[in-house]
Amino acid sequence: MAPVQVKKICCIGAGYVGGPTCAVIALKCPHIQVTIVDLNQARVDAWNSPDFNLPIYEPGLEDVVRQARGRNLFFSTDVDKGIREADLIFVSVNTPTKKSGVGAGFAADLNYVESATRRIAAVATSPKIVVEKSTVPCRTAESMRTILEANSKDGVRFDILSNPEFLAEGTAIADLFSPDRVLIGSLQSQEGKDACAALASVYANWVPRERILTVGLWSSELSKLAANAMLAQRISSVNALSAICEATGANIDEVAHAVGFDSRIGPKFLRASVGFGGSCFQKDILNLVYLSESLHLPQVAEYWRQVVEMNEYQKKRFSKTVVDTLFNTITGKHIAVLGFAFKADTGDTRESASITLIRDFLLERAYVTVYDPKVEEDQMWMDLAEALPSMPLEQIKKQVTIVHSALDACKQKEAIVIATEWKEFKEIDWEAVYAQMSKPAFVFDGRMILDEAKLKKIGFTVKVIGRGDRL
Numbered sequence: 275m276a277p278v279q280v281k282k283i284c285c286i287g288a289g290y291v292g293g294p295t296c297a298v299i300a301l302k303c304p305h306i307q308v309t310i311v312d313l314n315q316a317r318v319d320a321w322n323s324p325d326f327n328l329p330i331y332e333p334g335l336e337d338v339v340r341q342a343r344g345r346n347l348f349f350s351t352d353v354d355k356g357i358r359e360a361d362l363i364f365v366s367v368n369t370p371t372k373k374s375g376v377g378a379g380f381a382a383d384l385n386y387v388e389s390a391t392r393r394i395a396a397v398a399t400s401p402k403i404v405v406e407k408s409t410v411p412c413r414t415a416e417s418m419r420t421i422l423e424a425n426s427k428d429g430v431r432f433d434i435l436s437n438p439e440f441l442a443e444g445t446a447i448a449d450l451f452s453p454d455r456v457l458i459g460s461l462q463s464q465e466g467k468d469a470c471a472a473l474a475s476v477y478a479n480w481v482p483r484e485r486i487l488t489v490g491l492w493s494s495e496l497s498k499l500a501a502n503a504m505l506a507q508r509i510s511s512v513n514a515l516s517a518i519c520e521a522t523g524a525n526i527d528e529v530a531h532a533v534g535f536d537s538r539i540g541p542k543f544l545r546a547s548v549g550f551g552g553s554c555f556q557k558d559i560l561n562l563v564y565l566s567e568s569l570h571l572p573q574v575a576e577y578w579r580q581v582v583e584m585n586e587y588q589k590k591r592f593s594k595t596v597v598d599t600l601f602n603t604i605t606g607k608h609i610a611v612l613g614f615a616f617k618a619d620t621g622d623t624r625e626s627a628s629i630t631l632i633r634d635f636l637l638e639r640a641y642v643t644v645y646d647p648k649v650e651e652d653q654m655w656m657d658l659a660e661a662l663p664s665m666p667l668e669q670i671k672k673q674v675t676i677v678h679s680a681l682d683a684c685k686q687k688e689a690i691v692i693a694t695e696w697k698e699f700k701e702i703d704w705e706a707v708y709a710q711m712s713k714p715a716f717v718f719d720g721r722m723i724l725d726e727a728k729l730k731k732i733g734f735t736v737k738v739i740g741r742g743d744r745l
């Protein structure tokens with residue numbers, strides 16, 4: 275059997291991964307009909323909104339959706355119709371860390387993957403290539419295959435592929451337009467290879483063939499976890515060094531620059547920070563830890579666990595610096611926190627370091643004023659309530675004020691904390707801010723984005739992560 279020509283694609287899950295990925299596929303492949311389905315009506319309505327008020331913020335995304343929506347890109351809650359019509363189905367549902375049961379706190383919750391897979395089996399009446407797109411533990415494809423084969427109607431044929439997504443939020447569209455690589459894993463049978471070739475030719479519409487890597491199913495699944503674990507490990511390594519810099523008077527910028535000049539190490543992803551966040555790094559490392567433990571490899575599990583622990587330590591160390599510097603107490607003090615998203619150019623707050631910092635400040639009974647250019651107020655309240663299960667929401671609301679500009683946030687505060695590297699924070703009129711702050715005025719830069727010398731000249735006491743004479 276020759277590889278099928280993919281004419282109709284269905285993507286199950288219209289989230290941060292499925293939405294942008296399949297919108298770009300639709301843009302680049304006008305001859306393929308792409309339907310993105312989701313059970314969440316509000317999300318689908320937002321994707322379909324006439325004024326393009328899309329459910330996620332991603333630079334360049336609106337432009338892609340404007341060009342393709344209604345042409346060959348559709349959003350719908352009719353999951354069954356999407357499945358039935360498609361030759362190829364991406365499964366892009368969420369896989370959060372399990373909150374209870376076996377592997378709680380570590381393993382991925384595969385409930386959503388399983389129900390999407392069961393739906394495919396129940397509804398499909400013609401052969402499908404089913405592509406695992408969500409980051410999943412190794413061997414999930416195997417479980418998907420078992421479910422599909424056990425439940426398929428009249429022996430309908432399914433081929434399973436793993437095609438992990440490497441896009442980073444905030445640069446998703448650029449990453450999708452020009453990926454470092456596209457990874458496709460398949461069984462090494464002829465059918466598996468044919469399915470792989472069918473998906474490869476979809477990407478080949480805009481990705482150079484040499485960047486499309488085809489590997490075994492399990493290698494593909496593990497590569498995604500490995501890539502994220504190694505990226506996160508770089509940040510934890512540089513953050514560990516930032517603590518040494520603060521204690522010794524070295525400057526982590528200079529150290530990272532010097533280290534990154536080694537062509538074997540390279541300059542990217544060596545920025546010290548108050549800690550990595552996002553939906554992937556912690557989740558994927560914990561998955562790897564769980565996998566290693568299940569495979570009876572406790573030393574390997576411990577090795578990776580330390581990457582997450584270093585990240586927790588970095589966040590704690592930073593909030594302690596704030597308390598220590600503000601004369602060992604922040605009770606009753608007013609602190610502005612600039613940034614709530616886990617990184618710039620996204621409205622996503624999952625695992626954001628900002629949430630941990632604000633939680634620590636609230637537990638010290640400080641008053642916090644927050645500003646973020648993209649995160650919605652409701653989202654902030656939800657995240658803070660979740661981070662502080664022992665504090666009633668009314669109490670949180672007494673201590674936290676959400677405002678709509680950085681200048682408003684900074685008004686009459688004792689200290690300003692930079693938690694996200696939004697560009698607009700660099701452009702703040704710091705002289706004006708200083709003029710109306712109580713003195714001494716403190717700035718804590720957890721993202722190394724401000725001009726330290728300039729702020730000091732204005733009169734601020736400035737503490738930048740990774741710069742000694744001890745933070």
Ligand code: UDX
Binds near residue numbers: 441444502
């Ligand atoms: C990451 C991977 O980069 C991507 O390939 C994968 O598909 C999903 O996970 P993402 O979480 O969207 O993407 O963002 P990323 O740019 O990797 O940043 C993650 C966190 O690390 C952010 O909080 C960021 O601020 C932080 N970070 C990044 C640093 O602290 N220092 C750095 O040098 C780089």
Ligand code: ADP
Binds near residue numbers: 353386408553
């Ligand atoms: P990710 O960051 O992995 O894209 P998101 O949470 O942003 O995760 O998106 C996952 C989407 O998948 C959600 O919008 C959710 O409603 C959707 N979803 C989960 N399970 C199913 C399912 N069985 N059928 C259709 N959509 C689903």
